[in-house]
Amino acid sequence: MGGSAFFRHVNLNSGTEMKIIFPLIISCIVALHGCVEVPDGIERDNIFDPKAQFDDEPPLAAFTVSPKEGNTWRTTFTFDASASKEKEHPEALLYYRWDFNGDGVWDTKYSLKKKIRFNYQYVFDILCGPVTVYMEAFGARGLTAIDSQSIYLYFYPEAEFDWKIDLDRPDYIYFDASLSTNCDPEDKYLLYRWDTNNDGEWDRGYSENPLLEMEFPNSAFWTVKLQVKNRYGLESTIVKQFPIYDVLADNKLVAFYSFDGNANNMIGDSLHGTVHGASLTENRFGKPNSAYYFDGVDDYIDMGSNIALKPQKYFTISFWFKAEALDQPLLTSNYMENEDRYGFYFYVDKYGMINFYIYKYSSTAPHYDSPRLVPDKWYHIVGVKGDIYSHVSIYGSKYDTYAREGGIQYKSRGSDAFNIGRVKGKYFKGIIDDVIIINRVLSVKETDVLYHLRN
Numbered sequence: 001m002g003g004s005a006f007f008r009h010v011n012l013n014s015g016t017e018m019k020i021i022f023p024l025i026i027s028c029i030v031a032l033h034g035c036v037e038v039p040d041g042i043e044r045d046n047i048f049d050p051k052a053q054f055d056d057e058p059p060l061a062a063f064t065v066s067p068k069e070g071n072t073w074r075t076t077f078t079f080d081a082s083a084s085k086e087k088e089h090p091e092a093l094l095y096y097r098w099d100f101n102g103d104g105v106w107d108t109k110y111s112l113k114k115k116i117r118f119n120y121q122y123v124f125d126i127l128c129g130p131v132t133v134y135m136e137a138f139g140a141r142g143l144t145a146i147d148s149q150s151i152y153l154y155f156y157p158e159a160e161f162d163w164k165i166d167l168d169r170p171d172y173i174y175f176d177a178s179l180s181t182n183c184d185p186e187d188k189y190l191l192y193r194w195d196t197n198n199d200g201e202w203d204r205g206y207s208e209n210p211l212l213e214m215e216f217p218n219s220a221f222w223t224v225k226l227q228v229k230n231r232y233g234l235e236s237t238i239v240k241q242f243p244i245y246d247v248l249a250d251n252k253l254v255a256f257y258s259f260d261g262n263a264n265n266m267i268g269d270s271l272h273g274t275v276h277g278a279s280l281t282e283n284r285f286g287k288p289n290s291a292y293y294f295d296g297v298d299d300y301i302d303m304g305s306n307i308a309l310k311p312q313k314y315f316t317i318s319f320w321f322k323a324e325a326l327d328q329p330l331l332t333s334n335y336m337e338n339e340d341r342y343g344f345y346f347y348v349d350k351y352g353m354i355n356f357y358i359y360k361y362s363s364t365a366p367h368y369d370s371p372r373l374v375p376d377k378w379y380h381i382v383g384v385k386g387d388i389y390s391h392v393s394i395y396g397s398k399y400d401t402y403a404r405e406g407g408i409q410y411k412s413r414g415s416d417a418f419n420i421g422r423v424k425g426k427y428f429k430g431i432i433d434d435v436i437i438i439n440r441v442l443s444v445k446e447t448d449v450l451y452h453l454r455n
Contacts, residue, residue, distance in 0.1 A: 059086045059094055061137040061145035075121040077151060082114045084137040084147070095138040102132035102148075110138055120153055128155045128183030155183040157190060159228045159238040161210075165449055177210040180228045180236075191229045198223040198239060216452055254308050254315075257420075257435040259283075260290050263301050271308060273301040278421060283433050284320060284378045294421040296324070296429025303418035309333060309437065310343070310418075316438040317346075318382045318450050323375050323430035326350050329423035330381070331435065345423050346383060348373060354394065356383045375430075382447045 062083035067074065079098065086092040095110035100118050108116070120131075131153055136146045160179040166172060177192045191206040196214055204212060206229060223241040256266045261280065263273030275292070277299035283290035292301065303309055310333060321330055332345030347355040352372035371394060373379055381394060420435060421428040442450065 056141060056143070057087060058143040058145040059137050059139035060084055061135060061147040063135045063147055063149065065133070065149050065151055075153065075155065076117060076119040078115060078117050079133065079135065079149075080115045081135055081137065081147075084114075084135075084145075086139055089140070092140045094140075097136050097138075099134040099136075100131075102134060106136070121155065128153045153183075154230075154232050154234065156234045157182050157228050157230045157236045159226050159236040161224075161226045161238070161240070163242075168445075172213055173216055175212040175214065175224065175226075177212070177226050177228065180210070180226075182230050187231070189231045193227050193229075195225040195227075198225050198241075202227075252438055252440040254437040254439050255303075255435075256437075258290070259292050259433055259435075263292070271304065271306055273303045273420070276300050276302060281431060283431075284322070291320075291431050291433035292421075293431050294428045296328070296427050298427060300419050300421040300427060303420065305418070314386060314439065314441050316382060316384050316436075316440060316442045316447075316450075318380070318434070318436040318438075318447075319346075320378060320380050320433045321348075321428075321430060322378045323348055323373075323428070325375055325429055326352050326373075328428045328430070329421070329426050330428060330432070331418075331420045332423040333418045344383070344385070346381060347423065354381060358385060380451050382442070382450060384441055384447070386441045 060083075061081070063079050063081040064083065066078040066080065081094075081096050084094055084096070086094070093112060095112060096114065096116075097106045097110045098108045098116060098118075099105060100107050100120070100123075129152065130150055132148050132150050134146055134148045136144050138144050158181050159177070160181070161175050161177040162179055164174050164176065166174060175194070180190055180192070182188070182190060190210070191208060192210050192212075193202050193206045194204045194212050195201060196203045196212070223239065225237065225239045227235055227237045229235045253267055255268075255271045257263060257273060258266050259280070260266075263275050265271040265273075277297075278292040278294050278301055279299075280289040281291055281293040282288050294300065317331075319331065326348055327350035328348055330346040330348060333343040344356070344358045347357070349355055352374060354373070373394075379394060420432055436450070
């Protein structure tokens with residue numbers, strides 16, 4: 001393989017010692033068993049000594065691991081191959097390469113470095129457990145030897161949690177951290193602690209119970225932090241922020257207008273409202289700049305004409321309002337100035353009853369049978385449209401169900417598709433807050449949950 005050499009002994013198969021007199025080999029090392037190609041990473045001049053005599057035996061391969069026991073939680077280990085040597089010539093140079101996870105693939109090229117540090121945490125998809133490390137020593141005659149050592153890896157656990165609602169206890173939410181895992185799937189031991197408002201203080205200390213029961217907070221978004229710890233003291237932390245209505249909407253939340261400082265959709269980068277005259281005011285909890293006041297003259301909020309705000313067969317719309325007078329519009333989708341009627345709208349009539357109109361081809365489905373509401377009092381309204389039936393709820397209790405099969409007819413009118421605070425030239429006087437659109441039918445129990453979410 002590229003070159004020639006002269007030998008003292010001619011019988012290459014005799015097993016006797018052989019001394020190279022004048023090497024001319026460029027790309028291989030001559031051994032008793034033939035010409036050995038120089039592997040990648042090896043400099044031939046460093047390893048080849050023409051004056052030395054070697055048995056046709058592989059070198060001694062040996063290495064140690066630090067930490068010595070190899071069962072610490074650490075993921076960084078030091079491997080030392082200093083004990084490796086040529087048996088007859090311990091001063092001869094050796095080259096080393098490593099397979100750190102025992103998969104049969106060498107993770108390094110040959111190198112003269114006897115010591116090497118390796119961190120398992122960010123390299124392999126190893127979770128934990130026993131791992132066999134291999135080291136191969138390459139000797140002066142082109143012969144190799146392999147040593148192996150076992151280590152045991154402990155990695156950090158992985159924190160994870162989900163949440164759910166018990167419809168029989170609508171004012172509580174349940175967090176479930178049983179989704180958290182150890183690196184060893186057979187090891188189920190974990191401790192859990194919670195910071196339920198992400199203020200840096202643990203509201204519940206470490207416990208073996210992965211479940212946490214909490215009352216719903218009075219906020220549009222909830223930030224919760226979970227930390228888990230395994231039996232070796234290793235910890236993992238996860239922080240999640242979510243709109244509290246997402247819990248109930250089952251990922252079908254279209255828009256959420258909390259009116260906390262503006263009329264933006266809190267769950268996305270679109271469907272924002274444009275305010276015309278309405279002013280920020282206190283919400284039902286007395287928090288400033290957290291609801292909109294309408295003067296009853298010309299104030300309204302234009303939500304735009306996006307198709308997402310034109311639900312068809314299935315939807316739920318929830319909002320809070322406090323009217324200064326009766327016989328007023330609340331919110332509408334796709335109203336018309338003439339006698340043609342499309343979409344839907346909510347109206348509180350002169351008797352103080354909620355009207356929830358659904359239009360289909362100029363026919364209406366009104367709802368009148370609700371309690372008589374009074375001015376200057378906060379009310380929570382939920383309108384639900386299903387495939388066949390629809391109903392309206394006030395603070396969690398259903399009033400009147402109307403049969404109306406099929407979808408809703410809409411007609412595009414530019415920015416007039418969805419308005420808050422006006423309908424057909426009439427304007428609302430009072431406060432509106434927390435408008436929610438869900439592309440799903442909520443049950444009566446679920447509307448009760450919706451009431452408790454921010455009350």
